[in-house]
Amino acid sequence: MTSAVLIVAAGQGTRAGGPVAKQWQEVAGKPVARWTLERFAPRPTVLVIRPEDEPRALAVSDGLDVRLVQGGATRAASVRAGLEALAEAQPDTVLIHDVARPCVPERVIAAVEAALARTAGAAPALAVTDALWTGADGLVTGTRDRAGLFRAQTPQGFRFDAILAAHRSHDGDAADDVAVARAAGLAVAIVPGAEDNLKITAPEDFARAAQILAREKE
Numbered sequence: 001m002t003s004a005v006l007i008v009a010a011g012q013g014t015r016a017g018g019p020v021a022k023q024w025q026e027v028a029g030k031p032v033a034r035w036t037l038e039r040f041a042p043r044p045t046v047l048v049i050r051p052e053d054e055p056r057a058l059a060v061s062d063g064l065d066v067r068l069v070q071g072g073a074t075r076a077a078s079v080r081a082g083l084e085a086l087a088e089a090q091p092d093t094v095l096i097h098d099v100a101r102p103c104v105p106e107r108v109i110a111a112v113e114a115a116l117a118r119t120a121g122a123a124p125a126l127a128v129t130d131a132l133w134t135g136a137d138g139l140v141t142g143t144r145d146r147a148g149l150f151r152a153q154t155p156q157g158f159r160f161d162a163i164l165a166a167h168r169s170h171d172g173d174a175a176d177d178v179a180v181a182r183a184a185g186l187a188v189a190i191v192p193g194a195e196d197n198l199k200i201t202a203p204e205d206f207a208r209a210a211q212i213l214a215r216e217k218e
């Protein structure tokens with residue numbers, strides 16, 4: 001069984017702010033992208049980037065088994081570019097991960113890999129535990145049932161040929177690869193995610209990630 005890792009890093013990190021996109025900023029002494037790549041080492045990895053970021057990407061991937069691929073205008077386009085780059089090698093499975101999730105625990109990666117022996121797709125998630133409201137103009141306007149709702153994470157894993165075909169036939173801008181897989185009729189198992197597996201999205205998330213990564217270094 002051969003497997004590959006595809007890490008998407010061609011976003012601009014607009015919401016996180018800063019002088020460079022979030023994946024190239026330092027957290028707990030290393031660039032976010034380096035932490036993320038190390039989570040998956042020594043697995044062979046495709047890192048999808050914007051062409052202007054090539055020097056940064058070469059620096060953060062030094063010494064690791066990483067191949068750089070040019071991304072697209074949307075997350076879905078970047079994933080598709082990475083999958084096409086892997087098409088010739090045709091691994092049995094692929095794990096698709098956001099570079100912006102540098103704290104993913106090994107147990108989450110292992111759970112996704114293990115589930116792929118049974119289903120075409122598998123992805124980590126956390127059940128919603130807070131009460132849910134709707135709101136408008138600063139006021140609560142209603143409540144929603146939280147039963148059966150999950151917060152989606154990555155890595156999202158798939159049988160390679162199935163997710164490549166799903167992306168090739170998907171024309172929308174899907175939020176994630178589970179949406180693309182489900183649109184193609186693939187079954188996707190939910191495996192336990194982790195609170196530590198946060199996505200750096202807003203400026204305050206850097207401090208949260210730094211705390212998690214610093215705790216691990218102790």
Ligand SMILES: Nc1ccn([C@@H]2O[C@H](COP(=O)(O)OP(=O)(O)OP(=O)(O)O)[C@@H](O)[C@H]2O)c(=O)n1
Nearest residue numbers: 008009010011012013014015073074075078099
């Ligand atoms: N054209 C794009 C857009 C996003 N991504 C990647 O998809 C992941 C999830 O996206 P998000 O957190 O939304 O990142 P950004 O698009 O960079 O953030 P923002 O929306 O704040 O600009 C990130 O790892 C990001 O680098 C990508 O590879 N190509």
Ligand SMILES: C[C@](O)(CO)[C@H](O)COP(=O)(O)O
Nearest residue numbers: 098152153154175176177199
């Ligand atoms: C793929 C994802 O990380 C799942 O939680 C997420 O959908 C991607 O980023 P978004 O821009 O915050 O939707």
